[in-house]
Amino acid sequence: MAFENKLIQQRIEKAQILKDAGFNPYANDNARSTTIKKYLYVNSDIEEKENKRDEKRHYCISGRIKFFRIMGKASFIKIEDESGILQAYVARDNLPDGFYNDFFKKHFEVGDIVEVGGFPFITGQGELSLHATEIKMLTKSISPLPEKFHGVTDKEIRYRKRYLDLIMSSDARKTFTIRSKVISLTRHFFENKGFLEVETPMMHPIPGGANAKPFVTHHNALGIDRYLRIAPELYLKRLIVGGFEAVFEINRNFRNEGMDATHNPEFTSIEFYWAYKNYKDLIEITKEYFKYLFEHLSLPSILPYGELEINFDKFSEVPLLESLVTIGEVPPDIIKDKENIITYLNERNFSANAEMTLGQLQGELFDAFVEKKLINPTFITEYPVEISPLARRCDKNLDVTERFELFIAGREISNAFSELNDPVDQYERFQAQVQNKDAGDDEAHEMDEDFIEALSYGMAPCAGQGIGMDRLVMLLTNEHSIRDVLLFPAMKPINNEENISEEK
Template identity: 45%
Template sequence: MTDAQDTNLHDSPYSQESEHKALNDQMHRRLEERKLLEEEGVRPYPYGFDVTRHSRDIKENFLEETPETVSVAGRIMAVRKMGKASFFNIQDAKGRIQVYMKRDDVGQDAYRIFKLLDIGDIVGVKGFTFRTKTGEISIHAEEFMLLSKSLRPIPVAKEKEVDGQKVTYDAFSDKELRYRQRYVDLIVNPEVRNTFVKRSAIVTFMRTFFSEKGYLEVETPILQPVYGGAAARPFTTHHNALDMELYLRIANELYLKRLIVGGFDGVFEFAKDFRNEGIDRFHNPEFTQVELYVAYKDYYWMMELVEQLIYRANLAVNNSENTTFLDNEISLKPPFTRLSIADAIMQYCDRDISGKSESELRNIAKDLGLELDPKISSGKIIDEIFGEFVEPKLIQPTFIMDYPTEMSPLAKEHRSKEGVVERFELIVGGKELCNSFSELNDPVIQRNRLEEQAKLRLRGDDEAMVVDEDFLRALEYGMPPCAGLGIGIDRLVMLLCGEESIRDVIFFPHLKPE
């Protein structure tokens, strides 16, 4: 180990790492630079810096005739070090701006320190604004300060001309690497930030939309002794003090309904939910959804609310009635198409599923070329047929309504149709975006439904619901008529931002181990 590697790094991961592998050449050089900076009396990691302006604000408010004194901070992303003067670009939270530094202005000692800095280092600059001869709004540095020495080089894309065409190489473009190292992705691909800024704006809009209607934002348990509210496998953990199994919630529905029982007319929660299921571009085991429950309403009322919510959310973040998703131009202007699930299967598969037995449904699935697990029940068969042959074709917003009772044990029976419940899913861009019921509030029927689910679990359906005795007890005190809604925030952001994978709208998606 060289002295440069060892200096002042006894408590860092780099000294431990170096026992097992050599640092690459650039990291060796940066560690040597850190040592030289310390010898010059420079702290590589000081405590703070007074920032008065950001890059975008400076450019938007620049006045040629009135130079402005500013204090900015950011990461060095490009540098041209010359003899007595240098140019470098810094990137802050709002963009990039060029800095001009002259040795005679900052002093010989400070300029010598500047020459030890690298791309990736974070610096603070104080100076005045001006426009260069090439017309670029810049900052003329009068003081500068190192705020964080970057020991690991960041990937910087380069361009060169090949046969008259600009070719980019060394870009940080590998998708999996970008997901694993989102911090680097955000540095070198700053346009990625836009999606997450929009995500925040979408959530803020929805929260305001619900609150202005008088609904109360609440919090319910993430660790639950009995999981429920959806058909999914849970993650299981153990509570040592109570010596009991607990589950990460798969949905917050049953707790929010308890609050409706307790007398609130409308409650909602933005919730992290967890489902022990597969990972693909539409599924992540940890995801975000908002659930809303409003007393004295039904699923017809909720459809109109959803239309307005999504339409207005898109206007708020995109200033448009349309969005582009998976190369499809999608209109979000109400009203949306409404189809029962039976009518949708008839329309797209030319098969009538109404009133069919399990064996008849299996024959329909087989006729369509669908291979099924022999353990699944009628409801799952219908779900498989719909998911394979109908859902991908529903590009424009479509409410799929009136699901078979077995598929929806928490929904109220339909007021005029036998064998189905008052439930809808909104399908947009070929994927489910939200789910809603006229909520079942008859405790006797609800108990029967959950006991039927228990029988399905005995058949091998590990996603069937379990009997929650405390929830049933709450219903026995009386719950008013109620409409419930769950919206997948990640999928809504995908739709409104035009992103093709759920991993592109989650900062740190789950991945296989490196």
């Protein structure tokens, strides 16, 4: 940070003047007695008093100055803490001799963090305020804040300097408060259902658990590469093999892929696994989970999202192939023929790889013609085996799996399935994935011999699900970029001229 800026230099000089006068501009003996929210609540009765004040009550409030208006012998400031904002009246005659003119008016300014002591009163404009009898500098701000009424409008600055965004925007703080509550409520929901929270490795010897390209690191002591985890799935299922019957983990995953409005290289998810249950049971617990969140966050069942309205009272289930016809309006005679699908996609300017299997091409049709139309919560079920390497086959149709993905507002929110627990079938599917990787698919699974061995000891019938917490918070807070719900999103280096554009 350069201190050559003229305004910054002026503020540094003001801090030095305070030091020279015996006032520490970075004091640490704060005497705050209450928060602004509590102050406003406990003094709400001042309006009923005859003189609209109570000088017998004394409070000490600490916060950042967000507004400063000097009116000769008196000034009004507004200070803000995490709980709210409060107006304070600061008059010359209520402070020590000379302090108001020599120090307060000259060296206190917007951005400074102060401690103000005084009593409650109602202004002539009817606003509950604090009549200051003392004021003290706690932290001198040497960088001026952005202009008050516009705040931080440049998204690049908001994401790179989140601290500044949080200082200027109560809405930003509200979003991240809700995010924290969602994580906490999620933990409580699953604990109350009898699930055990666990922790599994973040560095894996073999990348697995999802189709994604991993980040690679190196362990010097062992002399081997390790992979930041793309999903915790295979370790959590090892715990089911070991005898735990209901486990969950809320943590970060890492995927070495592009960045856009819904993707960040590191993201938060919950994954949970439930013995003696199947994917139908997961559909029901997912509905319960959303109901629990909405009740505890006091959200309406019909939630706005941009120009959309999402009705969380209307969950529906549709098999994938059926959705291609009924939602995507793909001709029914197309969906079970590879060549017809390729022609259909190419004619509509979607690229189609002739090397793809039928199931993969059906997935391409879904991505192109169905996904964006799924506004209300929709469980898409019965995914093709070729795109579900860890899911159990349906007994009545071996070409599809007992799997669903939940879509809301045209985006995938969760992925779930009855887990494959046949070690021979799992081995064969891993082999097919290895062949895909050898053919150039960077996101295909590798063979995990240890996981196959774990399955060989027997894993109880089981169902598992992963829910993307970032996308969920986006929905609940009406945010349209994942960067708006991540405190510190991944950003390209400032000196990197490569343009990584954000999807609109």
